[in-house]
Amino acid sequence: MVKTGGLADVSAALPAALSELPDEEIDIRVGTVAYRGVDNLPGFSLTKTFVAQTPAGALTIRIFEGRLGKGNVPVYAVDPEGFFDRHGLYGEDGGEYSDNLERFSLWNHALLHLPGVVGYSPDIIHANDWQTALSIPLFPHVIRPKIQAKPHRSVISIHNMAFQGVYPLSQWHWTGLPPAYNSFDGLEFHGRLSLLKGGVQFADLVTTVSPGYREEVLSEPGGCGLSGALRHRQDRFVGLLNGIDDREWDPASDPFLPVHFSGSDPTPKDLLKERMRKEWGFSPGERRPMFGVVSRMAHQKGLDLLAETLLTMGEKGDLGGEWIVLGSGDPNLEGLWRTIQALFPDQIHLRIGFDEPLAHRIIGAADFLVVPSVYEPCGLTQMYAMRYGTLPVVNPTGGLRDTVADGKTGIWMEELSENGIRKAIFKARTLFLEGHEIKEMRTRAMAVDSSWKNRAREYIRVYRRLMETPPWHNPLE
Ligand code: ADP
Ligand code: GLC
Numbered sequence: 001m002v003k004t005g006g007l008a009d010v011s012a013a014l015p016a017a018l019s020e021l022p023d024e025e026i027d028i029r030v031g032t033v034a035y036r037g038v039d040n041l042p043g044f045s046l047t048k049t050f051v052a053q054t055p056a057g058a059l060t061i062r063i064f065e066g067r068l069g070k071g072n073v074p075v076y077a078v079d080p081e082g083f084f085d086r087h088g089l090y091g092e093d094g095g096e097y098s099d100n101l102e103r104f105s106l107w108n109h110a111l112l113h114l115p116g117v118v119g120y121s122p123d124i125i126h127a128n129d130w131q132t133a134l135s136i137p138l139f140p141h142v143i144r145p146k147i148q149a150k151p152h153r154s155v156i157s158i159h160n161m162a163f164q165g166v167y168p169l170s171q172w173h174w175t176g177l178p179p180a181y182n183s184f185d186g187l188e189f190h191g192r193l194s195l196l197k198g199g200v201q202f203a204d205l206v207t208t209v210s211p212g213y214r215e216e217v218l219s220e221p222g223g224c225g226l227s228g229a230l231r232h233r234q235d236r237f238v239g240l241l242n243g244i245d246d247r248e249w250d251p252a253s254d255p256f257l258p259v260h261f262s263g264s265d266p267t268p269k270d271l272l273k274e275r276m277r278k279e280w281g282f283s284p285g286e287r288r289p290m291f292g293v294v295s296r297m298a299h300q301k302g303l304d305l306l307a308e309t310l311l312t313m314g315e316k317g318d319l320g321g322e323w324i325v326l327g328s329g330d331p332n333l334e335g336l337w338r339t340i341q342a343l344f345p346d347q348i349h350l351r352i353g354f355d356e357p358l359a360h361r362i363i364g365a366a367d368f369l370v371v372p373s374v375y376e377p378c379g380l381t382q383m384y385a386m387r388y389g390t391l392p393v394v395n396p397t398g399g400l401r402d403t404v405a406d407g408k409t410g411i412w413m414e415e416l417s418e419n420g421i422r423k424a425i426f427k428a429r430t431l432f433l434e435g436h437e438i439k440e441m442r443t444r445a446m447a448v449d450s451s452w453k454n455r456a457r458e459y460i461r462v463y464r465r466l467m468e469t470p471p472w473h474n475p476l477e
Contacts, residue, residue, distance in 0.1 A: 005296055006242070006380045007159050010209070011128060012068060013245040014459065017452035019071025024460060029120055030068060031111045033131075034079030036086060038064050044077060050117050054080070054109040055176040056102070061110045063117065076114055080106040094331060101167040104195075105174045108134040112142040124463055126155040130165030133199030137177055137186070140475040153466045156199035158208040160377050161217050161224040162300065165195030180476035189225065200229045204472045205462065206237040209378035210399030214239030222375065236472060238462060241402060242378040243452035249360075249384045256360035261389070263446035269364070269389055276365035280349040282322050289321035289432035291425070292366030292390065294359045294381050297329035297337070297352075302372030302395060302416060307336045309421040314344055320425040321432070323348040324362050326355060364388045367438075368428045372413065372421055376400045382410065386445035391431075391438070393424050409445040 015028045038044055044066035051058050064077040079085075083103040091097050112135055115122055127135050136154045169192060172182055177198075181187055187198040200206055208214050216222035218231055230237055247253075251269075252262040258275055261268040273290060295301045313319050325337060325348060334352050341350040351358060359381075363369060369385035371394045378399030382392035386403075392410035394400040404410035411428055413420040431438045 007129060009245065009380055010242055013243065013452050014456060015073050016069025016071060017243065017456035018459065019069060019073045021456060021460065028073050030073060030075045031114055032075060032077050033084050033107060034062065034064050034077035035084050035089060038077045041066065043067060048117055052110055052113045054106050055174050056106055059106060061113065076118065078107060078110045078114065080110045083107065101171045102174045104131055104165065105134055105176060108132060108138060109142060109176060111135055112139060115143065122152060123467060124153045124155060126157065127199055128157050129159050130163055130196045133165065133195040134175060136199045137181055137202040141178065153204040153471060155205045155207060156203040158196065158206065161222065161226060164197065164224065166192050169193055178477060186476060197226055197229055200226060200233060204236065205466050206233050208239050209242045210402045211239035212402045213377045213398035216375065216398055240458050240462065241399065241455055242380060243455035244380060244383045244387065244450045246387065246451040249387055251364055251388045254360055254364065256357040257364045263443065266389055266442060266446065273365045276361055280324055283346060289368060289429050290366045291321050291323050292362040292369045293325040293327065294362050295327045297327040297333040300374055302374050303327065303333055304336065305416065305418065306370065306372050306421060307340055309418040310340055312418055313422060319344060319347045320429050324366060325350045326358050326362055328353050363390055366390050367432055368393050371400060372416060373397060373400060374416065383450040386448050389442040389446045391441055391445060393428050403450065409441060409448055
């Protein structure tokens with residue numbers, strides 16, 4: 001899988017979990033992008049080449065096929081003539097590729113030919129975010145007349161309203177949609193086009209990744225301009241909590257951890273912390289809480305405010321404990337964190353980059369994971385943390401509010417401000433130093449079952465209900 005954040009975790013773990021539900025027989029296929037390097041991925045091989053008509057004319061499409069999870073879910077990585085054979089996924093050096101609408105549209109066209117090419121007639125197509133949103137209005141125009149014998153249903157899942165795939169109308173031709181869709185009832189969005197709006201308008205069902213975030217996006221500013229469109233679909237819009245892959249994130253067997261522990265045997269967690277403290281260069285001795293951060297460096301994640309808070313706290317020389325911070329993204333934020341690290345080298349260990357093993361080690365070794373997000377559709381790291389007995393310290397917004405219980409499995413900031421963050425850090429420190437309550441909270445956090453095993457069942461229920469409900473979509477001509 002290709003990963004820049006939680007969408008990758010979800011698009012691998014949910015299909016795997018669905019296919020492994022013991023009493024369900026569902027035939028799931030995953031379509032994804034053939035990014036650079038797919039031909040060298042273990043288990044992936046070129047299985048089909050075909051020619052498809054697209055807004056760029058006839059294109060040669062290559063399909064690399066692999067398998068996912070114990071249920072051997074087929075994964076098709078679709079390559080429309082090398083459009084994704086690039087260094088970045090969406091762009092490079094902080095900028096977006098200028099032809100993103102063209103490349104993602106051609107990929108959506110290619111994807112819709114998949115069922116015909118591999119001989120599969122889906123009951124439901126399930127799109128995620130702006131990247132696949134176009135396939136929802138496009139489906140009846142590209143596919144149904146040709147191969148789809150039975151009526152299908154479509155679902156769009158929104159993982160983040162802030163990313164909609166908005167492009168100038170001068171690029172409309174790349175969508176391949178009939179002109180009627182270039183309207184307020186279609187994809188038109190303040191004089192531009194929004195791919196995500198197309199998904200919201202035409203999907204039979206719209207989902208997002210937590211009930212809390214669902215409420216937030218039904219009004220502005222949470223809806224990022226689409227709250228009206230979402231309110232219009234309100235009775236076919238549900239919030240379903242993400243889950244976690246509890247095999248990949250299991251403190252009892254995590255291959256990235258040098259020491260293992262579990263809910264029934266939590267003591268080795270202290271040993272792990274000591275091992276990692278040494279590795280990260282913290283001085284031995286003093287008993288101090290360890291605060292971890294594993295995050296995209298983006299304004300969404302509140303890392304600018306956290307950095308400012310630490311700078312202010314640092315004026316008194318005390319950051320509340322030891323900090324181990326891993327993140328990458330916005331170059332300004334990366335720079336800000338480098339500055340803090342240089343100011344307080346004995347209190348912060350910083351790693352700029354994307355480093356999966358280190359993410360596991362931080363989440364395993366820290367006492368607290370700090371997640372001061374401005375907004376958070378669901379958030380996965382707080383759930384991973386709880387499983388590892390690492391208490392999340394969160395701004396209770398969206399999925400963070402839905403998944404972390406204040407004072408029971410984590411700590412809520414009173415407000416998202418320097419003061420709110422500082423108070424939460426000191427509350428955490430007190431908990432740590434007093435020692436008794438934190439143990440109970442850890443035990444409780446580790447006992448929370450956030451696994452996809454349970455949450456995938458919600459999707460099954462929703463899919464079932466969807467198949468029993470008449471289709472909503474009404475293709476425009
Ligand atoms: P988002 O998708 O908004 O970034 P989530 O909490 O849903 O937030 O998912 C983030 C995922 O990306 C988690 O699996 C987390 O461990 C991982 N992650 C984030 N930043 C890094 C990083 N710098 N290195 C390794 N993994 C990271
Ligand atoms: C997005 C959201 C995050 C969510 C993830 C997976 O990246 O920012 O909150 O957990 O998608 O749904």
